[in-house]
Every structure is written in C-alpha cells, then in structure tokens.
Amino acid sequence: MVRLRQHGHFVLGDIAVRCYEYRSKRTYDERDIRRAAQVFADFRLDPGDVIEVQVPPYRERDDQDPEERGRADWRERVASWMYWHARDKHQLERPHEERDDNWQRIGVGGMPGELTWEEFIAASSGSRRSIGNTRPLELVTRSDSGPFLPRAYADLLDRWEQVTEEIVAKARICSRCRAQGPRWGAWRTPSPLGYITLCPPCSGATFQRYTGHLRGVLYESARTRSTRADGYLCPMCAETRAPVWDHCYDRGYVRGPLCGSCNTCEGKSPAHYFLRDKEGSALHLLECCGCLERRTLPARYHAALARMHLEATERHLIRSRRCRREPRVENIELDHGAYRFELSCWWHDARWPKTVTVVEAAMLVREFVDQAFADAQSNAVVPAPRAASDNPSPGWPRETP
Ligand SMILES: [Zn+2]
Numbered sequence: 001m002v003r004l005r006q007h008g009h010f011v012l013g014d015i016a017v018r019c020y021e022y023r024s025k026r027t028y029d030e031r032d033i034r035r036a037a038q039v040f041a042d043f044r045l046d047p048g049d050v051i052e053v054q055v056p057p058y059r060e061r062d063d064q065d066p067e068e069r070g071r072a073d074w075r076e077r078v079a080s081w082m083y084w085h086a087r088d089k090h091q092l093e094r095p096h097e098e099r100d101d102n103w104q105r106i107g108v109g110g111m112p113g114e115l116t117w118e119e120f121i122a123a124s125s126g127s128r129r130s131i132g133n134t135r136p137l138e139l140v141t142r143s144d145s146g147p148f149l150p151r152a153y154a155d156l157l158d159r160w161e162q163v164t165e166e167i168v169a170k171a172r173i174c175s176r177c178r179a180q181g182p183r184w185g186a187w188r189t190p191s192p193l194g195y196i197t198l199c200p201p202c203s204g205a206t207f208q209r210y211t212g213h214l215r216g217v218l219y220e221s222a223r224t225r226s227t228r229a230d231g232y233l234c235p236m237c238a239e240t241r242a243p244v245w246d247h248c249y250d251r252g253y254v255r256g257p258l259c260g261s262c263n264t265c266e267g268k269s270p271a272h273y274f275l276r277d278k279e280g281s282a283l284h285l286l287e288c289c290g291c292l293e294r295r296t297l298p299a300r301y302h303a304a305l306a307r308m309h310l311e312a313t314e315r316h317l318i319r320s321r322r323c324r325r326e327p328r329v330e331n332i333e334l335d336h337g338a339y340r341f342e343l344s345c346w347w348h349d350a351r352w353p354k355t356v357t358v359v360e361a362a363m364l365v366r367e368f369v370d371q372a373f374a375d376a377q378s379n380a381v382v383p384a385p386r387a388a389s390d391n392p393s394p395g396w397p398r399e400t401p
C-alpha cells in the first residue's frame with residue numbers, strides 16, 4: 001500500500017506492473033501480470049556463478065540526505081536487516097553501561113558486530129524478507145569472507161533498483177505544473193482513478209478552501225451525508241485534497257474535511273503526539289462546537305495532556321538533585337477518578353508512579369485550549385486587540401471579562 005501511494009506500481013523483479021483504480025477497487029491488467037510471469041518463468045541463474053555481497057557501512061537514518069533515504073538499494077536493504085539483528089543481539093546480551101557502537105562494525109565473516117550468519121538466518125526465518133517480491137536470503141551462499149549471491153540474481157536486483165527509481169521519479173512530478181516533489185509521495189493525493197501527484201499550490205488552486213461550512217452540524221446528519229468532503233483542500237496540512245469528514249467521537253459534531261494522512265494522525269497516532277507535533281491540531285479539535293463551547297477536548301486528550309505535563313515537570317532525584325533527563329511516561333490507566341502513570345529514567349534505572357486526578361487533567365486541558373486561542377489570536381492577520389475582541393474570528397469564543 002505504501003508503494004502504491006508512492007508510485008502506483010507493484011514491482012516484480014525488474015518489472016513494474018501498473019495498478020489501476022476504478023470506483024475504489026484496485027486492479028491490475030491481466031496481460032501485464034502474464035508478461036511479468038513469463039519473464040520470471042524464463043529467468044535462469046547459474047548457482048555456481050556467484051559474486052560477493054559487500055555489506056555497506058552502517059549509516060544512521062537521521063543523518064541521511066532525504067534524497068538518499070529510502071532509495072531503492074538492495075545491498076543497503078539486506079545490510080539494514082543485518083544491522084538490526086546485530087544491534088538487537090548487542091543490547092540483549094549486555095547491561096546498559098557496557099553498550100557501545102561495536103555492533104555497527106563489520107567483523108568476521110562479513111557480518112556486523114557479533115552476529116553470525118546462522119543467527120541472522122534463524123532470526124529472519126518466517127519474516128519473508130523480500131526485495132522486488134523475491135527472497136534474496138534463500139539464494140545466499142557463504143564463505144569465510146562473507147555472503148555471496150548468484151550473479152544473474154544480483155544483476156536482476158540491480159535492474160530492480162533502476163526500474164523502481166524510474167517510477168518513483170515519474171510519480172514525484174506534479175501533474176499540473178511539472179514541479180518535482182519529495183521522494184516519499186507527500187504530493188500524492190487519492191482520486192477516483194487512483195493516486196495523482198499535485199503540488200501544494202496546484203492542490204490549493206484545484207480544491208476549495210474549507211471555512212467552516214459544516215461547523216455545528218452533526219456527523220450523523222443528512223447534511224453531512226449529502227456534502228462531499230473531497231472537493232475541499234485539507235485545512236490542516238493545506239497540501240492535499242480531503243477525502244473524509246472528520247468528527248468528534250465524544251460530541252458528534254463535524255470538525256471539518258481531512259486528508260488521509262492527517263485523519264490517520266488524529267485517529268491512530270498517540271494522542272500526545274498529535275497535540276505536540278501536528279501543527280494546527282488544537283484548533284482543528286476545537287472545530288467541534290461541543291468542545292469549543294465547553295473549552296475542552298475529547299476524553300483521550302485529557303490523559304495525553306496529563307502525560308505531557310508529567311514529561312515536562314516530573315524529575316526523579318539523584319543525591320537530592322533533580323535529574324536533567326526527561327522521564328519516560330507509560331502505563332496509563334484511569335482508576336478511581338485519576339490517571340495513573342508509571343515514570344522511568346533509562347539513564348539511572350529509576351522507576352516511580354504518579355497520578356493526575358481527572359479534575360487536574362481537565363484544568364490542564366482548559367489551559368491548553370486557552371493557550372491555543374491566545375497563540376491563534378497573536379498569529380492572526382489582524383493584530384489590533386480591539387478589532388480582535390469586537391469581531392472575533394468565526395466560531396471563536398469572545399473574551400470573558
Ligand atoms: Zn503543481
């Protein structure tokens with residue numbers, strides 16, 4: 001699914017098979033599938049003619065140039081599986097204080113850290129690791145210096161890289177203005193005929209801006225059902241079309257249209273992540289007129305704000321001084337009118353419990369909502385305080401004396 005969004009194809013070996021979409025059903029052309037199958041049936045390799053697979057040096061994902069990250073690179077992908085297990089083994093077998101970066105070094109047998117080939121294969125079994133929908137690990141042979149693959153298969157994987165890069169490059173181009181977008185399909189937007197590529201300005205020009213057309217309307221109403229969300233630009237990211245109406249589960253009101261990615265972020269990612277890292281999240285939640293009137297947020301955000309408060313303020317003591325590290329906060333449960341949390345500091349092996357009452361959490365929510373309004377007012381285009389209070393932005397509460 002990720003690849004379909006990114007480039008709209010299914011890559012079998014070195015053949016890209018185009019996916020078509022019609023009335024939200026995805027299909028392939030049978031002739032394409034047959035052609036790909038024939039190429040595979042004709043594929044021959046000589047198991048005696050092998051080349052050595054050099055494991056590339058470890059690279060931190062965050063250090064990579066965004067252009068490089070996720071590039072089709074089969075050697076890099078096989079290596080990333082190995083490094084993953086090498087680190088896992090290192091961390092499992094050593095206490096905190098003895099952990100270092102040695103698992104990143106290529107050691108005996110061309111494997112990273114202390115990982116052996118047998119351990120790697122055992123850990124990989126059942127995970128069906130594939131590249132271009134083929135299984136490289138099943139074709140590997142070994143010598144003391146490192147892993148080997150049949151030459152014909154390595155050549156096939158080289159062509160897989162090339163084919164994949166070509167379709168990714170094509171899918172990055174805005175279909176209206178031909179500008180080039182990011183590698184990972186951020187400009188891809190669903191349409192009745194499958195994903196298309198539109199840059200943010202072209203999306204803005206194509207889709208209508210949402211200005212509260214359904215504010216105060218219940219999600220389960222005839223009006224919502226008869227109004228299409230997909231004519232609007234997603235108001236949260238303002239980058240792509242919004243296929244769905246988002247609504248407040250607690251109070252039932254429509255909050256506005258959202259694109260798939262913003263909607264997933266609201267519904268599926270941890271609530272504290274959505275509030276902290278997604279720009280405009282608070283104001284979007286307050287598009288629900290029930291929450292807006294009470295200056296509150298849905299229940300799941302109460303626990304999230306309590307958690308964020310603890311992360312910001314709670315520290316354990318080391319010899320009567322406050323630890324400088326932010327604690328990890330987990331195990332949230334609601335019990336007898338209080339949220340219970342378990343806090344821990346990885347650096348000092350410390351654990352301690354903490355509770356936040358429902359009333360305290362509601363106060364944190366109120367503060368958060370007020371702050372969101374204050375920030376929005378100060379960022380507003382009309383900064384004069386008088387104009388702002390005489391004529392508040394639509395839907396926003398007036399200042400109470
Ligand atoms: Zn464009």
Ligand SMILES: [Zn+2]
Pocket residue numbers: 234235236237238239240258259260261262263
């Ligand atoms: Zn969005």
Ligand SMILES: [Zn+2]
Pocket residue numbers: 248249250251252253285288289290291292297298
């Ligand atoms: Zn609500």
Ligand SMILES: [Zn+2]
Pocket residue numbers: 316323324325345346347348350
């Ligand atoms: Zn600590």
